[in-house]
Amino acid sequence: MGDGYTMRSGDGIQTVKEMWSVTFAAMDQTNADTLIAFFEDLEGYQKFEWTPFRQSVEKKFICVSWSEGFPGNNLTTVNAEFEQVFDQ
Secondary structure, three states: OEOOEOOOOOOOOOOOOOEEEEEEEEEOHHHHHHHHHHHHHHOOOOOEEEOOOOOOOOEEEEEEEEEEEEEEOOEEEEEEEEEEOOOO
């Protein structure tokens, strides 16, 4: 709109979605490999159900990215970014 002004409006009935940065810490390699295979099978666009921390209702999410780290002691950490979706 010019001069630093912007116009924002909601699009549809679901205008607020949750984004979560999730860390799965101190996992053995077998469990980490299973989790990463799950994310790879979903290909970044297929949804899964997950109950966010301190909530009691499952919601639908996609995993938009993930990474693996190795803190030591034969353990691994998987970091993932979850984005809420509203489709059926």
